[in-house]
Amino acid sequence: MKMVVAVDEALPERIEDAVRDEQARERAWLVEQRRDRGIDGMKAGQRRAAIAQLYADRAARREAQEVLATRSALVSAHLSRLLEAAGWGSRAYPPVPGGQDTMPGRRWGTSGYGHHRGGPGRLTIVLPQPLGERVRRVSYWVSQRATVNLQRYADESAGGFPPLDLLREMGDLAVDLYLLPLEQLAAAVRRRTRAEPGPIVSTGDLVRAAAYRATRYTPAPDQRAASPT
Template identity: 35%
Template sequence: MASSGKSSFHLALRAHALEALNSRTEAEQKREKAWLNRQRQERLPTGLSRREAAAIRRELRVELATRRAAGEFAGTRDLVLVQAVREELRARKLSRKWPKPPEGELDAPGRRWGTPPSLPLGEGGYDARLSLKLPHSLAETVRRAAYWTSVEPVRLLQEWDDRWGRAGEIVARDSELSGAPVDLALAEAAMRPSAPQAALEAREKLRAQVLTTGDLLRAAVDRAGREPQQTEVPAGG
């Protein structure tokens, strides 16, 4: 995919976070529309020829695109999220050029190795879905930042697993995904010594350090919903 393209994401999240994001988007759309209406009133007086009016409308479209690219306007939900994702990366000090991960690592399905399952959809879990598109370069930064930030805790979680094994439900799930007999995997797991409380606590600390793409995007959605909505309409060019 070309670096100028878009990457699609499908995100499970809390309904209240989605509602706050939509409210922020509506406010941004109103600011943008107010600016456009004012520009049309000032720059499209009556009596213009059709050619003159078309040229001014084209200029306005270009200027709007320029202001959007500069972050001055965010008249779509994706644009609001682009700004929020960039802010989230900067806040975490992850806004940098990351090396490419090993081939195939970013294509692995599901959550990162060693992390607990994501919250389920429905009561008690995620109760909304969001589809979004990010510029390809920004999407790559998100994916790579999540991968490299998590490399060391994932390695330590793998060592933990080698020593203490995994919980029965995780063993069963992994066996189903790999096609291995579930009964044999559970029997093997049962033969390992039980992890002491200190080891279990160490595992939870490591899990908390693993960052997924979904974690980053949900944090950006929350950030977009928390940020104060702007009301001032920028002056004309």
């Protein structure tokens, strides 16, 4: 599942630096394995089979996330850890109702002025299909109560736009996702989801938080003024 998320401008290069470090670690492992297995001293047929096995072992290491040698692998690994730490990794969520997450425009509650929602940079990754589907379901169902509250507010208020403080409160959990230590996330999720008006967490929030954690990057607080966009 391909995703493009807004991030701080400096983050994509930080991600690439982390990936290059992982690739260098993998290259060093390959050199070591060739030496330890005596591959270079083998005859042609035997050497070909040994190299094939070596690269199969490399693929297994990547599959097991022992090495994160691509941008997508790096972010996906941290995203899986984030979901597990928050208590969302194994919980069963129903599918997202048809059309709810594919409608055009910004989803309810994700005003860029409510709290930090990215930046001018863009990060493109491809999530494994099961992980991407879990991200979609978590985002929809965790945010459902707050979304209903926002829609009710819009129906009942003259202006139709909720106050900035309310949007910030709804966005606090999205900030917790990249700021809090992993061991504190489950408690924060329980606290935010039980409180009124409830949290709004988008798919972009989840992927962005994982990307920040992959590099230990902390974005600056959002200081923009209120806006109804």
